[in-house]
Amino acid sequence: DAMVIQNPRYQVTQFGKPVTLSCSQTLNHNVMYWYQQKSSQAPKLLFHYYDKDFNNEADTPDNFQSRRPNTSFCFLDIRSPGLGDAAMYLCATSGGRTSGLTDTQYFGPGTRLTVL
Amino acid sequence: GDSVTQMEGPVTLSEEAFLTINCTYTATGYPSLFWYVQYPGEGLQLLLKATKADDKGSNKGFEATYRKETTSFHLEKGSVQVSDSAVYFCALSDPNTGNQFYFGTGTSLTVIP
Numbered sequence: 462d463a464m465v466i467q468n469p470r471y472q473v474t475q476f477g478k479p480v481t482l483s484c485s486q487t488l489n490h491n492v493m494y495w496y497q498q499k500s501s502q503a504p505k506l507l508f509h510y511y512d513k514d515f516n517n518e519a520d521t522p523d524n525f526q527s528r529r530p531n532t533s534f535c536f537l538d539i540r541s542p543g544l545g546d547a548a549m550y551l552c553a554t555s556g557g558r559t560s561g562l563t564d565t566q567y568f569g570p571g572t573r574l575t576v577l
Numbered sequence: 578g579d580s581v582t583q584m585e586g587p588v589t590l591s592e593e594a595f596l597t598i599n600c601t602y603t604a605t606g607y608p609s610l611f612w613y614v615q616y617p618g619e620g621l622q623l624l625l626k627a628t629k630a631d632d633k634g635s636n637k638g639f640e641a642t643y644r645k646e647t648t649s650f651h652l653e654k655g656s657v658q659v660s661d662s663a664v665y666f667c668a669l670s671d672p673n674t675g676n677q678f679y680f681g682t683g684t685s686l687t688v689i690p
Binding site for chain 2: 465467501502503504506551553564565566567568569570571573
């Protein structure tokens with residue numbers, strides 16, 4: 462089945478130690494998103510890629526970076542995690558190369574980040 | 578700007594009870610509307626969607642109708658089950674803003690046997 466995969470599901474890091482979260486997709490979608498979701502809150506968009514074009518949200522801290530080396534993979538890098546960065550990180554995709562941009566977003570299972 | 582206002586929870590129902598979770602929206606264009614469900618420790622799963630006025634989305638016994646006149650997209654289910662316990666998010670995607678998603682705050686539902 463076509464899907465959005467996130468690894469790892471659970472990640473523990475130390476305060477200030479860089480961490481990378483991974484997302485891959487088999488949907489062949491143009492657009493990939495990263496969201497941060499804190500407990501009992503709605504997901505908050507950090508940034509997205511439309512193909513190779515990177516789009517950062519205005520209020521996303523510089524501590525968060527992203528890479529998309531190819532269509533299938535996208536990475537979230539947190540350069541110096543703070544305690545406030547502990548959250549669930551969700552990857553999502555939308556759009557299809559043959560059918561044009563569609564608006565439904567498909568989410569991965571998320572990575573729960575703990576900062577010690 | 579665009580926004581989604583969702584009924585606050587938590588909501589607790591007995592099994593087989595009727596469920597309504599209210600959702601209203603504000604949008605500059607003609608958005609698509611969605612309900613997503615999130616089970617504990619999991620990502621968001623698309624539950625249903627509607628892309629134009631008067632469309633009804635349905636899935637797994639859940640329904641929601643896109644009401645342009647009342648700018649609403651209320652989620653309903655006639656008979657809930659314990660397995661429906663989750664957090665439900667209403668969302669819109671507005672083509673006028675590049676299909677950016679706007680989420681409601683989520684409504685936690687607990688169904689007790």
